[in-house]
Amino acid sequence: MLALLVVFAAGCKKVTEEPGILGVCPKVISTNPVDTASGVSLNKTIDAIFNEAMNPSTINSLTFTITNGTTPIAGVITYAGTTATFSPTHNFLPNTKYTGTVTSGVRDPAGNAMVSNYVWNFTTGAGPDIIPPTVISTDPANAAIGVALNKKISATFSEAMDSLSTTTSFTLVNTTLGGVSVNGAVSYSGTTAVFSPSVNLTANTTYTGTITTGAKDVTGNAMISKYVWNFTTTGDVTPPTVTSTDPVNNATNVALDKNIAATFSEAMDPLTLNASTFILKQGANTVSGTLAYSGTTVTFSPSVNLASSTVYTATVTTGAKDLAGNSLVSNYVWSFTTGSIAPPSFLGSAAGFGAFGGNAGITNQGLNTIINNGSIGTTGASTLITGFHDGTNNDIYTETPLNVGDVTGGIYTAPPAPGNATSFTIATKALADATTAYNSISPASKPGGTDPGAGELGGLTLAPGVYKSASGTFKITNGNLTLDAKGDPNAQWIFQTASGLTVGVAGPSGARSVVMINQGQAKNVYWYVGSAATINGSGGGIMSGTIIASAGVTFSTAGNAVQTVLNGRALSLNASVTMVNTTINVPQ
Template sequence: MKINYLSNAIIVASLFGFAFMIGCENKSTNADFDPDAPVIFSKSPMNNEDNIERNKVLEIIFDQAMDPSTINNTTITLQQGSTTINGSVGYSGTTARFTSQNVLAAQTDYTVKVSTGAKNASGVAIANDNEWSFTTGGNSEQLEVVELGTAGNYVILAKSAINNNPASSFTGDLGLSPMAESFITGFSQTPATGYSISDQVNGRIYAADMADPTPTNLTTAVENMATAYDDAAGRTAPDFVELYTGEIGGKTLTPGLYKWSNTVQITDDLNFSGDEDDVWILQVAENVTMSPDVTITLSGGAQVKNIFWQVAGEVTIGRTSHFEGIIFSMTGITLNTGASLNGRVLAQTAAIFDANTVVEPQ
């Protein structure tokens, strides 16, 4: 029995020693080791982690409070090869954060370094220089556009209703299916064979109860609309995740795939900057809300036909604001009084307008 007790004691001691070494992986093992030396308790991204979003804020958590004056761009650096990445370092509690000045490159290796210049509140430095690497995700090649199929024949396409408070101006065709023309209101339509016209529409108005081949054409267009929505929603390897926690007003968005799990708000002017072939896909799990008197602009040759908003919730464009892009909405799209839009409104429920100007892309 004594042998068993001794064996158990050895096992327990070994396990304890192993756990201690794991918890102190950054502690020095030399004879001069200071037991009060701080260590890095956790880090994000972790070593060799991949598919990291390109707007990632690096987090380094120490096991104790540090001297804030020693947590800076000298002691914490980010490098891509031999190039140092510009950014800002912040510190609160026991957590240091590095925020890159620009978004990181896609599919690229980066190295984080924390030097022994980082010290705790008592002036004791971390035991060793620390270094680890991660790889960004995103798309190293240009995104492919979302194919609209015949849904791209319409500036407005909806399933349950198109409601308009006159007078609005639409450039392009309007389509509604599977609901009848009676669910298109506020246009004072003049009927023709297979379509209607209106003084407010520089194009034609189509509904599911009109003469052939309109019903079949609309059925196909609505199916294509759903397929395009699923395509946009199904894109993987986002370049940007939860960018600015969904408040993108006042920002400039570069090309790429964006993903938010909450509502996106546009409270100030927003710019899309890229060339004529660049593509933006914005995946929004909740709503998109645009404040009044706000404008979306394009620069560098960016084209409205290459900006795709995939929104699971509602899209609300504020009074006298201006919006750019192709909108796919699962729940509904509303343009408030005097708002304008360059793009397309593709709603799997209703589209609602109030003295608006809507122009399809060229």
């Protein structure tokens, strides 16, 4: 009989009857939620994913634990494929830090154990919504007179509602006739429920609308009391009109990432604002995109950036109707022309972003951070964007009184709201295009780079060309770097570093800049950074060019009030971008 051996290999322990067979280390390669995640839902199940199939019998309450401090959390553990799942018996506590541990007691089918325990942390969110919804406005308003006979009756709520409970809780009666019910259909969109009578209302008649306590928000909170209002008809046949557009008619030099909006003279029926009634065309080609309606304004967001130096025509058709059913008298048509400078072709959709934080997000610290002429994004959740607001629709991303960042373009993330499937698609495309651009300026694609300063670029004046750090890092610390285009506005510089990029030194006068002269333009400067870039940690300075880094970009340091400027873009493929009182001017 063969003796039972214990063989050690690369820290793995394997029990076998075959001498000389080495074990393969099992390990945890990812978790959900990820390490240091915040805002985790209270009913979240916890996953640990391994690099190989494991022995299910070794994955149990002794080897896979979730604790609150030293207190273990009760739950059920299951295993499928390469994923172990912990399902807590009860919801987690709000705003609480938990620790997950997978011990080295877990083994693969060959008996190999993990080298060491795998430990990670996450923090729960504030908990479920318990605030009851309210009706904040109605159309017609309470006690309104002169209401059109073909009027649709609407009620707007304080928050998103459960559509089924809302539509079944909306009634309308003829008060003049003693409370006779009015037949009709109720629809729900956004935060507004609309009652559409089956036939026109009766002239000179008082009606009563009621929203009962059966109306609930999406988390199940019901209204505390029913909402009742009255109005009296006479007859409204005034058609709506388009009062303004953005861009205005015949506008020029319109940004390529522009959202197109039309504002009406009155509230409209949102169900009549769709791809058939709001149309954007470039010549005979219809531009794809999404529509959103709020207040009296409908906004069209193109799926991709508009083409440069191109005339577009927008149309709102007579199919658009107000809540009384009155249509526009005629189609409203206007045109505009986009800017003459196209983004660099190899940047693709990433050209419209001033900052991109891979799947890890973007953080702002300070009151004076602004992204001019561009957007920001991440393929991660919207909660990974902190300290910013969206200049296109005023969505807030975890701003505080001390951390306010203005993005003049859009913010694109995965859900939860304000992130959505559409913005996630845009962010995913931008990251893919940024990765393609990163590879296109790599030493493999652009070989032959030189290193005139042995890794130190400060104090040099460089002509257009490709520059590669021999040591793997570039620094701009011994003074400013000057880029001389020699009169050519299309002159291009590509800097390649296999590891880091550092600009500036410590101290109040430590800021360094990249200076463009003789028609040199920041849009033609590119930085290929194999790991992370740190830009003027002491604050200040003017950096130039598009930085595409594998592992993050950091501007200034928390507490610095002096403004740090980037004329270009900060695109990180796999880590976050951090800014402190930073201005990013995206080249156009």
